[in-house]
Amino acid sequence: MGLMTDAFGWMLGIQKRSIDDWDIADMDSKLRATARLKDMWERELKKSDKEYREAVSVEANAARSPIARKLSLQRGAIVAKRVKTLTSAVNMLNKMSGVVEQLKLLKQFYSDMVTTMQLPKGMSMEALVRQVYTMGDQMADKKTELDQLMNSLDSANTSIAEATGDDDIEKIMGELNKLYDEYNTKLALNDTKAAEEVRAKIELKKAEMDKQMGVAAIV
Numbered sequence: 001m002g003l004m005t006d007a008f009g010w011m012l013g014i015q016k017r018s019i020d021d022w023d024i025a026d027m028d029s030k031l032r033a034t035a036r037l038k039d040m041w042e043r044e045l046k047k048s049d050k051e052y053r054e055a056v057s058v059e060a061n062a063a064r065s066p067i068a069r070k071l072s073l074q075r076g077a078i079v080a081k082r083v084k085t086l087t088s089a090v091n092m093l094n095k096m097s098g099v100v101e102q103l104k105l106l107k108q109f110y111s112d113m114v115t116t117m118q119l120p121k122g123m124s125m126e127a128l129v130r131q132v133y134t135m136g137d138q139m140a141d142k143k144t145e146l147d148q149l150m151n152s153l154d155s156a157n158t159s160i161a162e163a164t165g166d167d168d169i170e171k172i173m174g175e176l177n178k179l180y181d182e183y184n185t186k187l188a189l190n191d192t193k194a195a196e197e198v199r200a201k202i203e204l205k206k207a208e209m210d211k212q213m214g215v216a217a218i219v
Contacts, residue, residue, distance in 0.1 A: 003085050004160045007034045008092055011099070011156050015125045024104045031100050038093055045086040052079045052213075056206055058199060061180050062187065069180055077173040084169070084213040088159050091214070096156060102149050109142070125150070172209050179205060 005012070010030050014022070054060060055076030061069045110128055113119050119131060129146050132139045179202045186195035 003089055004092070007037070007089055008096070008156060008160055011096070011153060012160065013157070014103075015150060015153055018122045018124060019107055019110045019128065020121055022103060022107055024100065024107060027103065028100045031096065035093060035097075038090060041086050041090055045083060045090065048079050048083045048086065052076050052083055055079060056176065056209070058180075058183070058202055062184060066181065066184075070177060073173050073177050073180075077169055080169050080173075080209060080213055087214045088162075092156060092159055095152065099149070099152055099156075102145075102152075106146070106149065168212050169209070172205060172212060176202065176205050176209075 010027050055072045061072065064072060106125070106128075110119075110123065113128075113131075114121060119128075123131070125146075129143075129150065132142055132146060179198060183195055183198040183202060186192075186198055
């Protein structure tokens with residue numbers, strides 16, 4: 001969570017803040033500084049993803065003792081949270097690359113509207129959207145543009161808030177540990193068919209974890 005708020009905290013709640021108070025130059029500077037971290041994030045992401053794969057490997061866990069397997073999965077959960085945060089950060093950076101420019105244009109549009117339509121100063125983006133919607137078809141293009149920008153910012157705020165996903169990751173790891181216990185028991189009983197059925201469940205659970213971490217788009 002800290003990585004996401006440090007890198008993208010400037011956009012939190014921006015829709016509710018006064019447009020007059022937006023410091024576009026500062027936003028642009030922060031985004032460019034964050035972009036310089038992208039290569040480092042991607043290297044760390046690949047390294048962490050490899051460590052996670054080793055922690056949840058079916059073959060490796062079959063050879064581990066119950067205690068060693070539990071410790072490995074606990075370590076995997078920690079790494080998985082890191083992977084999710086890094087993935088969210090890289091995806092966020094890719095999506096936000098044009099947002100500052102859009103905000104700059106929106107601030108100029110608002111300034112023009114204050115002058116030509118005598119709108120009150122101190123309006124927030126949300127208030128400006130409501131105002132534009134009262135103007136009917138003459139603002140159709142601007143309504144679409146504002147809707148897209150609001151959606152981008154809402155998505156960004158959600159991504160920052162959900163970057164770690166601790167509860168879901170812990171839950172899936174607990175379920176994986178139980179499946180590995182069952183898998184090892186079937187192997188010990190030489191029940192190959194049943195073991196393969198459990199292994200299929202393990203692979204499905206690992207795929208669920210991949211989705212939870214959002215790694216498919218990056219790694």
